Amino acid sequence: xxxxxxxxxxxxxxxxxxxxxxxxxxxxxxxxxxxxxxxxxxxxxxxxxxxxxxxxxxxxxxxxxxxxxxxxxxxxxxxxxxxxxxxxxxxxxxxxxxxxxxxxxxxxxxxxxxxxxxxxxxxxxxxxxxxxxxxxxxxxxxxxxxxxxxxxxxxxxxxxxxxxxxxxxxxxxxxxxxxxxxxxxxxxxxxxxxxxxxxxxxxxxxxxxxxxxxxxxxxxxxxxxxxxxxxxxxxxxxxxxxxxxxxxxxxxxxxxxxxxxxxxxxxxxxxxxxxxxxxxxxxxxxxxxxxxxxxxxxxxxxxxxxxxxxxxxxxxxxxxxxxxxxxxxxxxxxxxxxxxxxxxxxxxxxxxxxxxxxxxxxxxxxxxxxxxxxxxxxxxxxxxxxxxxxxxxxxxxxxxxxxxxxxxxxxxxxxx
Numbered sequence: 001x002x003x004x005x006x007x008x009x010x011x012x013x014x015x016x017x018x019x020x021x022x023x024x025x026x027x028x029x030x031x032x033x034x035x036x037x038x039x040x041x042x043x044x045x046x047x048x049x050x051x052x053x054x055x056x057x058x059x060x061x062x063x064x065x066x067x068x069x070x071x072x073x074x075x076x077x078x079x080x081x082x083x084x085x086x087x088x089x090x091x092x093x094x095x096x097x098x099x100x101x102x103x104x105x106x107x108x109x110x111x112x113x114x115x116x117x118x119x120x121x122x123x124x125x126x127x128x129x130x131x132x133x134x135x136x137x138x139x140x141x142x143x144x145x146x147x148x149x150x151x152x153x154x155x156x157x158x159x160x161x162x163x164x165x166x167x168x169x170x171x172x173x174x175x176x177x178x179x180x181x182x183x184x185x186x187x188x189x190x191x192x193x194x195x196x197x198x199x200x201x202x203x204x205x206x207x208x209x210x211x212x213x214x215x216x217x218x219x220x221x222x223x224x225x226x227x228x229x230x231x232x233x234x235x236x237x238x239x240x241x242x243x244x245x246x247x248x249x250x251x252x253x254x255x256x257x258x259x260x261x262x263x264x265x266x267x268x269x270x271x272x273x274x275x276x277x278x279x280x281x282x283x284x285x286x287x288x289x290x291x292x293x294x295x296x297x298x299x300x301x302x303x304x305x306x307x308x309x310x311x312x313x314x315x316x317x318x319x320x321x322x323x324x325x326x327x328x329x330x331x332x333x334x335x336x337x338x339x340x341x342x343x344x345x346x347x348x349x350x351x352x353x354x355x356x357x358x359x360x361x362x363x364x365x366x367x368x369x370x371x372x373x374x375x376x377x378x379x380x381x382x383x384x385x386x387x388x389x390x391x392x393x394x395x396x397x398x399x400x401x402x403x404x405x406x407x408x409x410x411x412x413x414x415x416x
């Protein structure tokens with residue numbers, strides 16, 4: 001039986017932690033920039049458009065890169081862009097231009113797209129196919145540990161450093177006073193990103209000099225038309241891409257609006273509300289380990305469908321409820337979401353064989369749902385005047401994931 005090499009597995013698993021950190025630091029930026037720049041929900045959602053738009057644009061080039069070369073090449077290129085984007089937060093904090101922060105995020109997220117396109121199938125390739133989904137869930141279990149770290153960094157070094165002045169008070173300030181306050185706040189935004197970049201340099205050097213499994217294709221010429229035809233003929237894969245689009249939209253939407261929702265329901269400031277976001281990520285982390293264990297006894301697609309139904313029930317409480325009960329339900333959604341990304345990825349990848357790398361890029365491109373659906377959620381919130389109604393968007397998304405788990409996730413049928 002093919003054995004999983006321990007050190008390479010640990011190093012690649014550490015990447016799951018690092019992009020979890022970056023993802024959830026970015027989620028808190030919506031609340032930060034809303035206050036710093038006195039923006040609407042639709043305007044702050046451009047952060048997610050830039051971030052997850054980069055995922056969409058870079059996933060296929062990443063797949064071509066690792067198809068022609070090796071998974072290790074993809075990891076090093078992805079980490080390089082991650083580092084570059086994080087370091088660009090420094091000049092952005094000096095110009096104080098929102099567009100410059102968006103550009104830095106786009107480059108950073110482009111690196112994450114390459115890392116995810118590379119690392120997910122790399123983990124699948126590091127052992128027998130029959131345990132691939134469980135192995136990927138184990139690696140992904142460290143992703144929310146990074147997420148928790150990202151929220152802690154954001155809470156301590158970003159959100160807690162924001163000036164208490166609200167939008168009306170800022171509008172009444174002189175331009176010089178407002179600029180001085182914003183400069184301090186944007187400097188706080190920059191700090192954690194530059195610090196993470198320095199840590200990533202050490203990780204890049206470690207991976208560069210460690211011998212990693214090659215796992216490259218003997219045939220490097222790619223017949224794209226043939227690959228896309230084979231992938232399109234696999235029902236479980238096509239529906240997996242669709243399910244991943246809706247899942248990521250739901251996850252990013254729920255997490256991006258958590259701080260704002262808690263602030264409204266419990267009358268807290270950004271830093272106080274971030275504690276509940278942190279609690280959601282702790283629940284997410286513990287639940288992922290729990291679901292990974294349950295997969296020894298319950299079929300993965302059934303767990304996926306059941307968790308989606310529970311997520312829908314919690315989301316209905318968030319929409320129609322209020323106060324502490326609704327906040328608890330909002331946190332509980334994260335428990336339901338914990339298994340969804342790696343389980344969809346693993347189920348959709350079953351039987352792809354030589355098309356796994358290109359197929360994996362499609363599943364990463366589906367992360368575009370985080371940009372598209374979060375923007376829609378922001379528009380719903382702004383036009384309806386109610387952040388509660390915005391959660392109808394993730395409610396619909398969880399329904400789509402449940403449909404995939406119960407009806408479309410079987411990997412043995414190659415046609416619709």
